[in-house]
Amino acid sequence: MAERSWSFSKAFRSIFSGPELITDETWDDLETALITADFGPDVAESILEEIRAEVERHRVTEVKEMRRMLRDAIEERLAAYDPTLRLSERPAVILVVGVNGVGKTTTIGKFANYLRAFDKKILVGAADTFRAAAVEQLATWAERAGVDIVKPQQQGQDPASVAFQTVQRAIDEGYEIVIIDTAGRLQTKGGLMDELGKVRRVVEKLAPVSEVLLVLDATTGQNGLAQAEAFIEHAGVTGLVLTKLDGSAKGGFVLAVQQTTGLPIKLVGQGEGISDLTGFTPHVFAQQLVG
Ligand SMILES: Nc1nc2c(ncn2[C@@H]2O[C@H](COP(=O)(O)OP(=O)(O)OP(=O)(O)O)[C@@H](O)[C@H]2O)c(=O)[nH]1
Numbered sequence: 001m002a003e004r005s006w007s008f009s010k011a012f013r014s015i016f017s018g019p020e021l022i023t024d025e026t027w028d029d030l031e032t033a034l035i036t037a038d039f040g041p042d043v044a045e046s047i048l049e050e051i052r053a054e055v056e057r058h059r060v061t062e063v064k065e066m067r068r069m070l071r072d073a074i075e076e077r078l079a080a081y082d083p084t085l086r087l088s089e090r091p092a093v094i095l096v097v098g099v100n101g102v103g104k105t106t107t108i109g110k111f112a113n114y115l116r117a118f119d120k121k122i123l124v125g126a127a128d129t130f131r132a133a134a135v136e137q138l139a140t141w142a143e144r145a146g147v148d149i150v151k152p153q154q155q156g157q158d159p160a161s162v163a164f165q166t167v168q169r170a171i172d173e174g175y176e177i178v179i180i181d182t183a184g185r186l187q188t189k190g191g192l193m194d195e196l197g198k199v200r201r202v203v204e205k206l207a208p209v210s211e212v213l214l215v216l217d218a219t220t221g222q223n224g225l226a227q228a229e230a231f232i233e234h235a236g237v238t239g240l241v242l243t244k245l246d247g248s249a250k251g252g253f254v255l256a257v258q259q260t261t262g263l264p265i266k267l268v269g270q271g272e273g274i275s276d277l278t279g280f281t282p283h284v285f286a287q288q289l290v291g
Helices: 009-017 022-035 041-057 065-078 104-118 132-146 159-173 189-203 216-225 229-234 251-262 282-290
Strands: 094-095 122-126 149-152 177-179 211-219 239-244 265-269 277-279
Touching: 009 022, 009 041, 009 065, 009 216, 009 251, 022 041, 022 065, 041 065, 041 251, 041 265, 065 251, 065 282, 094 104, 094 159, 094 189, 104 132, 104 177, 104 239, 104 265, 104 277, 122 132, 122 159, 149 159, 149 216, 159 177, 189 211, 189 229, 211 216, 216 229, 216 251, 251 265
Parallel strands: 094 177, 094 211, 122 149, 122 177, 211 239, 239 265
Antiparallel strands: 265 277
16 A cells, blocks of 8 residues: 555554564554654543553554554544435535635545546536635636536625525536535635525525535644634534645544544545545555554
């Protein structure tokens, strides 16, 4: 399996290339590796305790066994959240929210491309009318992904009306999945949340909202989470998308973010290319993380 930059198997390599038997130093190294990878002190502590107990119970002496236990402990915690996207409605409407620059537009392009592989007819809506460039950027991604787009008729058009027109067209023309881009910044947080609420209410006149995906930049760690708090509190978020994991050495954030928000990660972005987005599979992720 290809090594990822966020993989902390690098930190582990020193443990595994050292003595094959578990020593005090192994425990110190493990703790350091967990903290360095941004698991957060609570998660790191609970994983360490669990592994210590298991090592004692089964009288484990080999580092190799400890690695397997670590992988299992992480997988079990990741799998406590359901990563399944709910897309069975027709049309299935997905709102994509998050602060500016986290990778919303890029994610929509990659996501549209990903869904097209399942032969779905997809329409994207450019309801981030706050910035003209945002509309053009989304249009470029839609073209790359080979999907259709609904754009505002004039700059600054009410985002809710663009969202409404998008869903209306999807119903009229038989699109199966609708992905709507929203603004990440307004003058005030309250204004932004009001705008998102309006987008939602207007869409729901036509179709239920299947998913509200909050995009988070993995390189910003806990800081990014604080910035996204208003969305978590007010936007009815159903799942998270973690972007820029390729640029992050902090894979443990993945687990920390689920535990802190109580929300499942549903998609993971690992690059700027159109195919650099995948679903989230706890088993695969734990494997990549631990090596
Ligand atoms: N390395 C890497 N870069 C990414 C990833 N996702 C997005 N980016 C980059 O992050 C930058 C911002 O992405 P955008 O999609 O414009 O972010 P946005 O949230 O839509 O930003 P606004 O349109 O300003 O609201 C771009 O340069 C993207 O190429 C990722 O998974 N990995």
